[in-house]
Amino acid sequence: MVLSPMRHEIVSGPSFAVLKVGLQRGDVLTAEAGSMVSRFPRVKMRTRLNAPRGAGFLGVLGAFVTALIRKTVAGESLMVNDFSCDEGGEVTLAPAFSGSVAVRRLNGGRILLTRGSFLACTGDLTLRMRWGGLRGLLAREGLFFMEVSGTGELFYTSYGGTLEVPVNGTLTVDNGHIVAFDPELDFRIRTPGGGLLGLLASGEGLVVEFSGRGTVVLQSRNVSSLTSWLAAWLP
């Protein structure tokens, strides 16, 4: 598959960033359903189930079941949209929440991404879900991490600003603030301390304890905190 990096531009950052991608003949941009802001009329959009490309029937079925679970638990979309254009055109994407958009070019490497941070990707990337463990059941954000590998460009979003924090030893991070991390890091999902009572009493969500050497990408806002805060004001 011929791979030429697509022309892209991240504008209106850092707080309400949008991604503009220029499509040439043969380019395909795979984007999270519901993220389109605008496009040139000649850009084509094809909706499909979020299964790895080239997956067989069982692969698609497995992806469908996983997607259904994700939709029920975390409300994520089942579908993705593939944008392409024969004559050359532009499409603009934006996430639902405020914050930034960043790009990571992978050349055969890997990165682990929180599922909700995925915006779009191009090239020959494999998106595989990794299970966060039983404790991950308690944390919507931590239920699945997405492992992205291969060659291509990954566009991801963060709610708020992004901060890269190096891990040298161990670092405890609130689950809702994780965007991505190096797969070389070991991670364990834990309650913040004090067991289940501590979980309720401290007001903190689940935490992830990272150990080893690598970088964790954090976002400066957290949807769970936002909803708890907002709940107090609701009629």
Place this chain on the structure above:
Amino acid sequence: MQIDLQHRPSAAMAHVVLASGESLMAESGAMVGMTPNVAIQTGSGGLMKGLKRLFGGESFFRNTFTAEGGTPGELYLAATLPGDLVVLDVGPRGYFLQSHAYVASSTAVDVDTRVGGFKTFFAGEGLFVLKTRGQGQLIAGAFGAIEEVQVRGEYIVDTGHLVAWEDSLQFRIAKAADGWIASWLSGEGLVCHFSGNGTLWMQTRNPSEYGQQLGRRLPPRES
């Protein structure tokens, strides 16, 4: 009337200075703060607007703020969601505005809420389209940053991302994809096909997308 936009682009607030005796109309709830010599009068609204209010979303009642006491008055106004503000000059041209984008305007700017043919514009979310007439300034607010686009020919925009557009543009509503099922699956809502020449203001975030994502994570409501 002097308008100064501060804290752009994400938490924008308008600082308005009214000359003694001068008035401004603003969407109810838009006031952040003001000097004590500014008097507020709640708009009557009328039956039609009252009905519109009942269909959810924000009301279109406006308050009139007037500087009294022989001295100028100051007023700080803001929109509900994080984002930017823009001041439009009404007079030389007219504008169409998404109803939630309206923040405030000079009293000589007339805002028509009975714009025909727009029932399905925003897929039933209690939003409607406003048309401006008259002369003066209008402050519009966005969810997110504002992208100004000069349309020369054709352009397609998701309706949830529309703030305002000049009345020189032609437009028609369409489904995002071919066929209703494909549109629904794609997750995209309705789109607006613009043609002609004119300026269009888009917001970089979609309020209904945000509201749905946030709403499903909140405790359910009684009614």
Place this chain on the structure above:
Amino acid sequence: MQTEVLQQPDFSMVKVTFARPGEALVATAGTMVSRDTSVQMKTGLRGGLLASAKRKLLGGESLFLNTFTATLPGESVYLAPAAEGDVAEFNVRPGESLMIHSGAFLASESTVKLDTRWGGAKGFFGAGMFLLKAEGEGKVMVSSYGALHPVDIRGAGFICDNENIVAFTDGLEYQVRRIGGMKSLLLSGEGLVCHFQGRGRLWMQTRNPSRFAAWVHPFRRVRSRSSGGD
């Protein structure tokens, strides 16, 4: 203790670095982003377990405070408020106390006294919020929904929508009023406002949480009669 505000102004967060073991930071529950694992976190159940549980279940923001204590010099904690907006740092000193909207309090050095039951604390806000007095000596960090806008109060004074108040200097006179009459309350328009007079400073936030809540309300799921939930 060193503090650094990052990601300003829209998604501000604070990095607190401890200088010595034993130094402690008091922060609103739910605001920790990350910490060196060796920093001790202790949960404060202010008002007793039952009260805390009740507040938590009702979804109210309580004055739930967690205390982070350093065990080694140079350890750090990152904090972020729930709402989008900014974070500002103040230094309180004897005679220079700060009145803070309880929802805006982010964190303070453990040397600062947080008084929640001083006279006049209630009746200001709805939703279980109240006015907090921060006094003593030390750093206090507050957060704003939207941008933080300071207003110098003098002369005739200034009127501010209650839900846009973040903090103000102790010593200002203030009077809570309802403006616009009944109609505006129904329209979630201007309801309670505060008329500040005297000399001092007020910090407003450019976004209003109760308006935001009213906006998001129609997007909530409707509770089904049968099971009372999803």
